[in-house]
Amino acid sequence: MPVSTTGATAAGLCAFIDASPSPFHVCRTVAAELDARGFARLAESEPWPSDGPGRHYVVRGGSLVAWATADLGAAPFRVVGAHTDSPNLRVKQQPDLASAGWQLVGLEPYGGAWLNSWLDRELGVSGRLSVRDGNTVRERLVRIDEPILRVPQLAIHLSDDRKGVTLDPQRHVNAVWGVGYEPGAFLDFVAAHAEVHPGEVLGWELMTHDLTPSRLVGRDQDLVSAPRLDNQGTCFAGLRAFLAAIEEPGAAVPVLAMFDHEEVGSQSDRGAQSDLLPAVLERVVLARGGGRGDYLAALAGSVCASGDMAHATHPNYPERHEPAHRIEVNGGPVLKVNQNLRYATDAAGAGAFALACAQAGVPLQRYVHRADLPCGSTIGPMTAARTGMSTVDVGAPQLAMHSARELMGASDVAAYAAALAAFLTPDTTGR
Ligand code: CO
Numbered sequence: 001m002p003v004s005t006t007g008a009t010a011a012g013l014c015a016f017i018d019a020s021p022s023p024f025h026v027c028r029t030v031a032a033e034l035d036a037r038g039f040a041r042l043a044e045s046e047p048w049p050s051d052g053p054g055r056h057y058v059v060r061g062g063s064l065v066a067w068a069t070a071d072l073g074a075a076p077f078r079v080v081g082a083h084t085d086s087p088n089l090r091v092k093q094q095p096d097l098a099s100a101g102w103q104l105v106g107l108e109p110y111g112g113a114w115l116n117s118w119l120d121r122e123l124g125v126s127g128r129l130s131v132r133d134g135n136t137v138r139e140r141l142v143r144i145d146e147p148i149l150r151v152p153q154l155a156i157h158l159s160d161d162r163k164g165v166t167l168d169p170q171r172h173v174n175a176v177w178g179v180g181y182e183p184g185a186f187l188d189f190v191a192a193h194a195e196v197h198p199g200e201v202l203g204w205e206l207m208t209h210d211l212t213p214s215r216l217v218g219r220d221q222d223l224v225s226a227p228r229l230d231n232q233g234t235c236f237a238g239l240r241a242f243l244a245a246i247e248e249p250g251a252a253v254p255v256l257a258m259f260d261h262e263e264v265g266s267q268s269d270r271g272a273q274s275d276l277l278p279a280v281l282e283r284v285v286l287a288r289g290g291g292r293g294d295y296l297a298a299l300a301g302s303v304c305a306s307g308d309m310a311h312a313t314h315p316n317y318p319e320r321h322e323p324a325h326r327i328e329v330n331g332g333p334v335l336k337v338n339q340n341l342r343y344a345t346d347a348a349g350a351g352a353f354a355l356a357c358a359q360a361g362v363p364l365q366r367y368v369h370r371a372d373l374p375c376g377s378t379i380g381p382m383t384a385a386r387t388g389m390s391t392v393d394v395g396a397p398q399l400a401m402h403s404a405r406e407l408m409g410a411s412d413v414a415a416y417a418a419a420l421a422a423f424l425t426p427d428t429t430g431r
Contacts, residue, residue, distance in 0.1 A: 002360055003248050003425050008240035008417035010224050010410035014214035016236040017226050021126040021209035023062025023084035023260045024141050026232060030064055030239055030258065031057065037243060039066060044279075048287045055246065058280060062260030063270040065280045068246040069253055074294050076301030077281060078252040078424045079389065080241060081272070081379050082234040083262030083308065086227070087111035087402045089118055089151070089173055091125070091186075091206040097174060098181035104174040105149055105186050110207065111263025115167040117403040122147035123175060123208040130203035131196045137203075142194040147211055149175035175208070210404050222330060222410045229398050229406040231262070234307035237396065237413060241420035250425030252302070253284070262308075262379050272379035278387050301429045302389045303352045305420060306344060306380030309408070310334035310367050310395035325368045327397045329409030332363035333419045336378075336393040342369075344380035349392025356423035362415040365397070394419075 020026040031041065039055040042048055048056075057066035062084050067077075092106035109115060126143040151173055159165050167173065177186070184198070190206065191198040214226030235258055242256040257280075261271035270276055281302075285295040312329045313321045321327075327334055335350055336343040357364040369375035384391035396416040398408040 002418070003244045003421040005240045005244040005414065005417040005421045008237060008414045010216055010413050012240070013224060013233065013236045013413050014216070014226060017214045017228055017232050020228070020232060021124065021143060022128070022207055024128045025126060025143065026084040026235055026258065027059050027062060027064045028141060030066075030235065031059060033239060033243070034066055037246075048283055050287045050289065060270040060276055063276055064256075064258045065277060066242065066256045067253055067280075067284055068249075069284065069288060070249045074285075074290060074298055076252050076298045076429045077255050077389075078250070078426060078429070079255040079257055079277070079302065079304040079383075080238040080420050080424060081257045081259070081304055081306045081383055082238050083231045083260070083272070083379055084235060084258050085111065085260050085263050086230060086232070087113035087263050089113060089123075089175070089208045091204070091208075095186045096181070096183050101179055102176050103178040103181050103185070105177050107151070107173050107175055107208065109169045109173065112402050114400075114402045114404070115169065115173060117400075117405060118173065119151050119153040121150065121210045121212070121404060123149040123151070124211050125149065125190065125206055125208055127204060127206040129190070129194055129196065129201050131194075132200040132202050140194055140196060142190060142206070144190070144193050145211060148189075149177050149208055151175045212405070216410055224408050224410050224413070225405060227404055227406065229408050230309040230401050231307070233309050233396055233398065233408055233413070233416070237417040238307055238420055240417040241424055244417075244421040245424035248425055250427060252424070252426055252429050254424040255281070257383075259379055266379060266382050272382040273386065275386075277383060281387070299388055302387070303349060303429070304380075304383050304387070304389045304391040305353055305423050306378050306383055306391055306393045307420065308378040308380075308393065308395050309398045309401060310336055311401060312397035312399050314399055320370070320373070322368045322370045325366060327365050327367055329397050329399070329407075330411045331365050331397065331409070332412065333357060333416050334365045334367045334395045334397055336367045336395060338369060338375050340375070341381055342375040342377040343393035344378075344384040344391035345393045346390065348390045352390070352426070353392045353394055353419070353423060357419045360415075360418040360422040362419050
């Protein structure tokens with residue numbers, strides 16, 4: 001059944017990314033859309049309503065799970081999974097440094113950041129603060145879109161061989177933000193932006209973002225140049241698909257699950273290795289009057305599409321790719337298969353996603369990593385292991401993964417969203 005996805009455009013993706021510099025801001029951006037569509041946010045610490053069909057979501061730190069239940073009895077789930085985090089440079093706990101007359105902010109890499117791409121860019125700061133409020137602590141998101149930080153490159157004349165330098169993550173990624181030295185100045189600056197007293201800031205997760213706006217590029221403007229396409233490309237396409245699916249329900253309960261911490265292994269209170277997804281799904285069944293047996297039965301018929309960006313074949317490095325599995329931008333969604341289960345895809349999951357692509361009328365590309373190169377992974381294998389759900393790893397093609405500035409195809413945005421929407425609205429869920 002083709003489901004029409006509205007708003008799944010490249011321009012929409014650019015706006016989504018520019019609104020979402022950190023995982024916490026991804027959740028805020030998605031939550032605002034859900035709120036506008038009549039979703040209610042539930043607290044995990046409180047009982048959940050048992051008054052039948054509804055549109056709900058929970059937020060746990062930088063992770064979010066949303067679902068919409070129609071009158072589906074013990075229907076299984078169709079889950080679109082994604083991750084909200086992207087590799088970047090993050091602020092250390094004692095950020096104020098001085099060197100050679102410069103005032104520096106101490107940064108370190110998060111995840112597999114491609115460090116060379118972070119040099120000589122104007123960087124802002126975002127994240128969340130834990131702020132003291134009397135004898136309690138509250139969370140406050142902060143976002144500074146002023147060009148306050150820059151990690152300067154070494155002059156080519158000072159390099160050993162003029163062929164480039166090897167970047168040391170301890171010594172070479174600190175940012176300059178002025179001259180002179182003033183201890184405590186950086187957190188004072190952040191606190192002032194957040195309109196809180198510096199002495200009340202008890203904890204923080206702060207990270208940098210490139211301030212260059214996302215935009216369409218290329219002769220025909222058919223490419224998207226943006227930060228964080230991995231994996232906000234999937235967060236956006238998944239959200240558009242989910243919002244389309246809830247308007248045309250299929251035989252399953254549509255779920256959107258977006259996890260923090262994928263880039264560092266997913267092992268946290270809110271990563272894909274946590275209990276977040278199984279706990280939410282079980283409570284969804286319990287809230288509609290089912291028991292644990294109903295939950296396990298629902299899981300047995302459920303399928304998860306783990307969405308994460310895929311490697312398009314690079315024109316300058318075609319030899320880095322499996323030659324019989326060329327992947328093209330604007331060539332449609334990608335099915336990712338790895339015999340050593342770096343991707344969770346099996347024949348059953350592949351069947352579910354390939355059928356969805358056929359129903360949506362979009363082409364499907366099949367990706368295999370070179371057997372002589374180590375393959376990255378996704379939330380797919382963990383979600384599969386945590387829930388026992390049949391899982392398929394999918395994505396949209398891009399270049400420059402983990403660069404501060406990535407590149408994907410503009411028409412792949414709509415194709416990816418259409419495929420995920422069809423996946424979320426199956427005619428039957430026979431597994
Ligand atoms: Co990713």
